[in-house]
Structure formats: C-alpha cells, structure tokens
Amino acid sequence: MTELVGKRIVVLCGGVGAAKLLQGLVKVVAPNSVTAIVNTGDDLSLHGLHICPDIDTVIYTLGNEINPDTGWGLRDEGWRAMDMLAMYGGIDWFRLGDRDIGTHLFRTQRLSEGATLSEVTREIAAKWGVGVNVIPMSNDPVRTIVTTVRGEDLNFQDYFVRLAHDVEIASIKFQGHETAHPAPELISEILEANIILVAPSNPLVSIAPILSIAGIRDALQKRRKDVIAISGIIGGKALKGPAGRLLNELGYEASAAAVAEIYKDIAGTFVIDDVDKHERMRIQELGLNCIITDTVMTNSTKAADLCRTTFEEIAG
Amino acid sequence: MTELVGKRIVVLCGGVGAAKLLQGLVKVVAPNSVTAIVNTGDDLSLHGLHICPDIDTVIYTLGNEINPDTGWGLRDEGWRAMDMLAMYGGIDWFRLGDRDIGTHLFRTQRLSEGATLSEVTREIAAKWGVGVNVIPMSNDPVRTIVTTVRGEDLNFQDYFVRLAHDVEIASIKFQGHETAHPAPELISEILEANIILVAPSNPLVSIAPILSIAGIRDALQKRRKDVIAISGIIGGKALKGPAGRLLNELGYEASAAAVAEIYKDIAGTFVIDDVDKHERMRIQELGLNCIITDTVMTNSTKAADLCRTTFEEIAG
Numbered sequence: 001m002t003e004l005v006g007k008r009i010v011v012l013c014g015g016v017g018a019a020k021l022l023q024g025l026v027k028v029v030a031p032n033s034v035t036a037i038v039n040t041g042d043d044l045s046l047h048g049l050h051i052c053p054d055i056d057t058v059i060y061t062l063g064n065e066i067n068p069d070t071g072w073g074l075r076d077e078g079w080r081a082m083d084m085l086a087m088y089g090g091i092d093w094f095r096l097g098d099r100d101i102g103t104h105l106f107r108t109q110r111l112s113e114g115a116t117l118s119e120v121t122r123e124i125a126a127k128w129g130v131g132v133n134v135i136p137m138s139n140d141p142v143r144t145i146v147t148t149v150r151g152e153d154l155n156f157q158d159y160f161v162r163l164a165h166d167v168e169i170a171s172i173k174f175q176g177h178e179t180a181h182p183a184p185e186l187i188s189e190i191l192e193a194n195i196i197l198v199a200p201s202n203p204l205v206s207i208a209p210i211l212s213i214a215g216i217r218d219a220l221q222k223r224r225k226d227v228i229a230i231s232g233i234i235g236g237k238a239l240k241g242p243a244g245r246l247l248n249e250l251g252y253e254a255s256a257a258a259v260a261e262i263y264k265d266i267a268g269t270f271v272i273d274d275v276d277k278h279e280r281m282r283i284q285e286l287g288l289n290c291i292i293t294d295t296v297m298t299n300s301t302k303a304a305d306l307c308r309t310t311f312e313e314i315a316g
Numbered sequence: 317m318t319e320l321v322g323k324r325i326v327v328l329c330g331g332v333g334a335a336k337l338l339q340g341l342v343k344v345v346a347p348n349s350v351t352a353i354v355n356t357g358d359d360l361s362l363h364g365l366h367i368c369p370d371i372d373t374v375i376y377t378l379g380n381e382i383n384p385d386t387g388w389g390l391r392d393e394g395w396r397a398m399d400m401l402a403m404y405g406g407i408d409w410f411r412l413g414d415r416d417i418g419t420h421l422f423r424t425q426r427l428s429e430g431a432t433l434s435e436v437t438r439e440i441a442a443k444w445g446v447g448v449n450v451i452p453m454s455n456d457p458v459r460t461i462v463t464t465v466r467g468e469d470l471n472f473q474d475y476f477v478r479l480a481h482d483v484e485i486a487s488i489k490f491q492g493h494e495t496a497h498p499a500p501e502l503i504s505e506i507l508e509a510n511i512i513l514v515a516p517s518n519p520l521v522s523i524a525p526i527l528s529i530a531g532i533r534d535a536l537q538k539r540r541k542d543v544i545a546i547s548g549i550i551g552g553k554a555l556k557g558p559a560g561r562l563l564n565e566l567g568y569e570a571s572a573a574a575v576a577e578i579y580k581d582i583a584g585t586f587v588i589d590d591v592d593k594h595e596r597m598r599i600q601e602l603g604l605n606c607i608i609t610d611t612v613m614t615n616s617t618k619a620a621d622l623c624r625t626t627f628e629e630i631a632g
Contacts, residue, residue, distance in 0.1 A: 084418020102400020
C-alpha cells in the first residue's frame with residue numbers, strides 16, 4: 001500500500017455505513033490524510049438544540065465512543081433528561097442521551113455565538129481525538145424533506161425515527177439546497193484529492209443531499225475517474241435502513257446496478273458485493289469499472305479489508 | 317385562621333426565599349387559593365435552552381423535588397451533560413443537571429411551538445402536582461442587566477453565578493420592560509386578591525423587575541392596604557445572596573427600614589425580624605404598619621409560622 005502514502009482521500013458520508021467505512025479506512029491510511037464530507041440534510045432543531053446525527057455518528061465512531069448496541073449515540077449513556085421529558089409529555093421519540101445532549105448543548109451554544117458548523121464540527125472532532133478532517137456538506141441549512149404518497153411533507157427524522165420509515169414515500173426534496181454553499185474548502189478538497197470514495201450510505205437520503213448543493217456534483221464530475229462509489233445495496237437490500245424500500249418507492253430497482261446508475265455521472269468505479277457479481281456486466285455497460293469484493297463491514301477489520309482491496313484494484 | 321377560607325392570596329416572588337415562603341404558605345392556606353407571580357428577569361438563553369431559574373426554583377420546591385443541598389435544581393441529579401460540556405470547553409459555570417435539562421428541553425420545545433411562557437409554566441407545574449397557580453411576571457422577555465462600576469453590562473446570571481456577585485455594581489436595568497406586558501390574568505389576580513404578599517426576595521433584582529412592567533406597580537398601589545411585604549434583610553444583611561451588598565452599592569442602607577422605604581408606595585404593611593425591632597419606628601414613620609416576628613425560614617414549619625403570624629396580625 002506504499003503508493004497511498006501522502007495521498008489525500010475524500011469520503012462522501014451519511015451516518016452509520018459511512019462511519020464503519022471510515023473506521024476501516026483509518027487502519028489503512030493515516031487519518032489526517034482523510035477528509036469526510038458529511039450529510040447534514042438529516043440535521044434537526046429539537047428542543048432548541050441543533051442536532052447533527054450523521055456528523056455525530058461519524059465523530060463518535062472514529063472516537064471509539066459510539067454506542068456499539070445502537071450504532072448511534074454514545075457509550076455508557078444516561079437517560080435522565082429523556083425520562084424527564086417523557087414525564088412532561090414532551091417529544092421523546094428522538095432519543096437523546098445525557099452525554100449526547102452535552103454535545104448538542106456545546107454545538108448550539110457555539111453556533112449562537114457565531115461559529116460556523118464547520119468550526120464547531122472541527123472543535124468537537126478534536127476533543128474526541130479524531131484525526132480525520134470531518135466537514136459538514138454545508139454551513140447553510142439544508143433539510144431533507146420526504147413527501148409521502150398521501151402528500152404529507154415530513155422532516156427526515158419524523159420519517160426515519162418517529163415513523164420508523166414505515167410509510168410510503170412519493171418524493172424527496174432538499175429544502176434550502178438552492179441557496180446553500182458547500183462548506184469552505186469542500187470543493188478544493190474534492191478537486192485536490194487523489195481518491196474520492198462515496199460511502200455505502202443511502203444514495204437517496206444520505207448522498208443525494210450532498211450532491212444537491214451547487215458545485216459539488218460539478219467538482220465530482222471533473223474527478224469522475226478517481227471517484228469510487230461503494231454500493232449500499234447488497235443482494236437487493238440495504239444491510240440497515242430503508243434504502244431498498246426507498247429505491248422501489250421512487251421508481252428504482254433495489255439493486256447494486258440501480259445505485260450504479262444513480263452515481264454513473266460522478267463515479268468512474270463502482271464496488272459491489274460478491275453476492276451481486278452477476279450485476280457486473282450491467283454496471284460496466286453504464287460506463288463504470290466494477291470491483292467485486294466482500295463489502296459487508298461486520299467489524300473494522302473487514303471495513304479495512306474493503307478499503308485495501310478497493311485501493312489495490314484501482315492501483316492494479 | 318378560618319377567616320382565610322375562600323380568600324385569594326397573591327405572592328410576588330423571586331427564587332429561593334419566595335419558594336421557602338410558599339412552602340410555608342401552602343401549609344396555612346389551600347394551595348389553589350395562592351397565585352405566585354414570579355420574576356423572569358433572571359431568565360437566560362444558554363446553549364439554545366430557555367432557562368427560568370426562579371420559576372423552576374418555585375415549582376421544584378413546591379413539588380418537593382428541589383435539591384435540598386443547593387436550594388436550586390432537582391434532587392438525585394446527574395451531571396453527564398455538564399461533564400461532556402466541560403470536556404468540550406463549553407460554558408459550564410451555569411450548572412444544569414441532567415434531569416433539570418429535561419425541564420429546559422420541554423420548555424424550549426413548547427415555546428418554539430408557539431406556547432406562551434404562562435402556558436408552559438402551567439404545564440410544568442401541573443406535572444409536579446403543584447397546586448399553586450405559578451405565573452411568570454410576563455410572557456415577553458425582560459432581562460435584568462447589572463452595570464458594574466467599570467461600566468460593563470452583565471446579564472444577571474453572569475453577575476450572580478459566573479462572577480458569584482463579587483463585583484461592584486453601579487446600576488441595574490430591566491431590558492425590555494418598557495414594551496413587556498404583564499402575563500395574562502396577572503393584573504386581575506392582584507386586583508381581586510384578598511392579600512398580596514411580597515416575598516422576602518431581593519428587592520432590587522427579584523422584585524424590582526416585576527414592578528418594572530407597566531401596570532403592575534399601579535395595580536399594587538391600588539391595593540396598597542392589602543399588600544404585605546416581608547423584609548429579606550435581617551440584621552443588616554440577606555440570609556442568602558447579595559441583597560445587602562447591592563443595597564449599599566446602589567446608595568441604600570442595608571437595613572429592613574431601607575427595604576420598607578423601597579416598598580412604601582406599594583405596601584401598607586411591612587414584616588421585619590425580631591432582631592430588627594428597633595427599626596419599627598422608622599418603618600411606621602414611612603406610613604407602613606410594621607409586624608415584628610421571627611422571619612428566618614429555617615424549614616417549612618417556620619415558614620408556615622411566619623405566614624400564620626402575619627395573617628393573624630393583619631386580621632387584628
């Protein structure tokens with residue numbers, strides 16, 4: 001892997017799947033050579049707090065403080081604030097642990113003092129000893145809104161957590177994306193990176209918000225040959241979350257090839273799992289190189305193997 | 317005490333001292349005959365949360381959940397959110413327990429949904445089984461600002477908690493009081509009450525903000541003969557807090573008589589402690605009836621005795 005020394009790697013990230021990939025990636029390359037560009041379309045303002053679920057999942061995971069049972073939130077959590085909120089009859093379906101609340105208090109305070117989300121994110125990541133450069137997709141608010149087949153607009157977390165994504169979706173929009181700017185240095189990171197990975201996150205609600213911001217898709221298209229997307233669909237469904245169902249509801253096939261089609265203008269290479277190897281031809285016909293390997297990241301060793309294999313394939 | 321049955325009692329309240337008085341009062345009269353009008357000049361917005369220290373102290377005390385060691389906050393608290401905030405280097409001098417945070421999350425959420433502070437306060441009090449009608453002085457923001465002798469403006473909690481009131485004050489103002497309205501029903505409560513008590517709270521920073529709101533002082537003046545103020549100064553100083561020092565810094569004498577002078581246009585009766593009985597003549601010369609009794613509320617029984625004695629004296 002010596003050819004990776006000194007190279008810069010950018011990763012487009014959602015939450016859990018991206019965090020697992022990053023956990024493997026930092027075993028293969030130096031953390032400070034990696035920039036994670038993280039979706040903030042899922043962010044929410046709740047109880048006055050500014051909450052960034054994907055950013056926190058990435059930072060907590062890289063800081064080895066993620067709750068291993070849930071894949072979100074912190075280890076060794078307390079739930080006293082939530083218990084109190086439940087007693088009051090407040091909104092308690094979005095579970096905020098007491099330690100986790102400390103993060104949201106800090107972020108909200110810093111934002112109210114005029115810090116940008118980029119700055120606060122850097123401060124939080126530094127305190128957890130995260131070497132990866134974690135940056136939000138934008139410092140401007142962009143909110144993923146899903147419209148149900150009954151015409152109701154739902155904030156993403158209403159859909160994802162409150163309704164446990166058990167409702168049929170007709171369309172998705174990214175409110176505010178028209179006027180949002182990419183976070184500072186985001187475009188130059190993409191233009192100057194040696195390799196750009198698209199994490200196996202949900203293409204429609206984790207990666208699409210990032211791509212919706214003016215300039216990001218263009219920058220990726222310029223770098224298309226160095227962009228490697230990893231399929232989040234394995235054997236026709238997502239390992240976690242509603243990606244498979246959402247693809248179907250929005251008129252796509254729930255397959256690795258369908259995801260490849262979504263990414264074909266920004267990615268030159270597409271990584272699929274061994275179980276989907278029969279889709280290789282379809283993917284190549286879309287104009288993408290196709291890497292076939294074990295993409296199931298059961299642990300960080302397997303995530304590191306996925307990264308290593310991918311880099312070897314593109315080098316080779 | 318039969319003559320108190322069916323009578324309505326209004327109490328103007330700051331935090332700890334007022335809460336102790338109320339705890340005694342509800343042993344003497346039915347809680348639902350009492351309305352507590354509470355100072356919100358000390359409220360603060362911190363980490364995005366809307367915090368009402370005096371309202372919470374009153375409610376937690378009446379709900380028997382106050383932390384007996386501190387006189388503020390809740391019993392059986394956890395400090396995980398605060399520990400996390402400290403780790404981040406955030407603002408942690410205003411201590412918010414994990415359970416207490418639940419209250420602030422609920423309040424902030426309800427306010428963001430369009431509820432008034434009166435409504436949220438009623439909801440919170442109801443959940444703690446508080447029979448007293450607790451109402452904020454206003455649903456509009458009024459903020460107590462102290463100006464130091466060096467000309468620096470400080471938010472009240474900056475002065476009171478962060479600097480532990482260890483700084484010399486030149487003046488006090490109540491930002492927003494010109495445009496703030498009394499909370500709904502506040503004026504009619506004063507006009508229709510049989511007895512109005514002014515709790516032994518700090519006259520300059522707990523009661524003065526209430527009186528600064530248009531209409532409240534006028535209403536009290538109309539009811540002057542039924543208004544009974546209790547001195548928070550005993551033997552030349554406050555039992556707790558900086559009232560004595562503040563009186564001196566702002567050109568008053570730190571004495572019960574000086575407090576009586578501050579209240580003389582709104583109160584017809586002034587209650588002082590036995591140790592201050594030599595001030596009786598001066599107080600009477602201000603045109604106030606003077607009641608002398610033990611005003612040190614070491615526990616709720618003593619607070620009840622203070623209320624009982626006061627009512628007996630005025631009943632004659």
